[in-house]
Amino acid sequence: MTAKKIDGRAIAKDIREAVKADVAAMVAEGYNPPGLATVLVGEDPASQVYVRMKHKACEEAGIKSFQHKLPATSTQEEVEILVKELNADPEVHGILVQLPLPDGMDDEQVLNAISIEKDVDGFHPLNIGRLAQKGREPRFVPCTPNGCIHLLKTSGIELEGANAVVLGRSNIVGMPVALLLVEENATVTICHSRTRDLEAKCREADVLIAAVGRPEMVRGDWIKPGAAVIDVGVNRVDDETAKRGYRLVGDVAYEEAQQVAGHLTPVPGGVGPMTIAMLLRNTVRSAKVAYSE
Numbered sequence: 001m002t003a004k005k006i007d008g009r010a011i012a013k014d015i016r017e018a019v020k021a022d023v024a025a026m027v028a029e030g031y032n033p034p035g036l037a038t039v040l041v042g043e044d045p046a047s048q049v050y051v052r053m054k055h056k057a058c059e060e061a062g063i064k065s066f067q068h069k070l071p072a073t074s075t076q077e078e079v080e081i082l083v084k085e086l087n088a089d090p091e092v093h094g095i096l097v098q099l100p101l102p103d104g105m106d107d108e109q110v111l112n113a114i115s116i117e118k119d120v121d122g123f124h125p126l127n128i129g130r131l132a133q134k135g136r137e138p139r140f141v142p143c144t145p146n147g148c149i150h151l152l153k154t155s156g157i158e159l160e161g162a163n164a165v166v167l168g169r170s171n172i173v174g175m176p177v178a179l180l181l182v183e184e185n186a187t188v189t190i191c192h193s194r195t196r197d198l199e200a201k202c203r204e205a206d207v208l209i210a211a212v213g214r215p216e217m218v219r220g221d222w223i224k225p226g227a228a229v230i231d232v233g234v235n236r237v238d239d240e241t242a243k244r245g246y247r248l249v250g251d252v253a254y255e256e257a258q259q260v261a262g263h264l265t266p267v268p269g270g271v272g273p274m275t276i277a278m279l280l281r282n283t284v285r286s287a288k289v290a291y292s293e
């Protein structure tokens with residue numbers, strides 16, 4: 001069997017085009033374009049790249065973006081003051097604080113400071129809390145986990161009653177994606193670094209989501225034949241033949257998995273593009289709600 005590639009770039013492109021059309025319609029009706037503010041604290045190179053990509057995507061969609069850079073020496077209070085100013089700014093419909101924050105800063109306290117109406121990343125404890133409660137709707141669903149579910153649904157994967165295994169239990173990927181799968185009526189197993197016999201757990205999965213940050217940890221023989229595999233991991237491995245001296249690989253050994261899985265996302269070009277597409281969609285939703293109030 002050769003797995004069907006789930007093309008995150010193409011699926012994300014469709015979402016971005018729909019977002020662009022939505023923004024154009026809003027502007028044609030006389031509203032200001034939606035606005036996204038990013039807050040980057042410190043000089044982390046990967047974070048700088050992510051923030052740049054988000055601004056470029058906003059520009060292409062017609063969303064206004066506001067970039068705020070603070071030095072790594074900033075205090076917690078300074079970051080929170082900026083977030084509160086953005087909460088009060090009517091041109092800003094979404095606020096994204098790029099994680100991780102520098103050592104010593106309390107992520108939770110900063111995320112708590114974001115107004116729930118502008119929490120387009122979906123990480124505010126209230127949004128996550130609602131996600132964990134049956135019958136409650138979060139205002140925003142976290143972008144990467146929502147992107148994973150969208151990829152599965154768009155590929156026609158049956159989630160109801162499926163055995164879903166999530167590798168990883170982080171606040172930003174593993175746990176929210178597991179909660180979303182429960183909402184889709186899958187039977188969910190969450191694995192982590194203390195899980196016993198991880199391989200056997202994986203082999204039971206009709207749907208396997210890998211979000212551990214370990215290059216190519218999931219081997220082909222861990223995968224149930226025909227399973228849908230979503231690889232969230234983005235890992236740099238040294239590669240002298242590559243221009244930059246490294247290449248990106250996922251948490252899944254792609255070539256091996258391709259021989260066994262039914263559906264599989266590549267890295268890059270799988271989950272990554274979905275994260276940005278979902279962020280744009282959340283920002284437009286936020287603006288629509290703000291304009292309808």
Ligand code: NDP
Nearest residue numbers: 144168169170173192193211212213232233234271272275
């Ligand atoms: P974290 O480091 O926060 O969490 C990793 C999780 O994996 C933890 O729950 C950890 O368990 C578990 N884990 C680590 N090693 C093992 C192991 N050997 N066996 C079983 N479980 C293990 O990572 P994130 O959730 O933030 O990110 C995961 C990956 O996804 C990274 O590669 C990251 O770059 C990528 N990512 C990609 C995004 C995208 O848009 N494509 C967005 C966000 C992340 P424990 O809890 O016990 O420590």
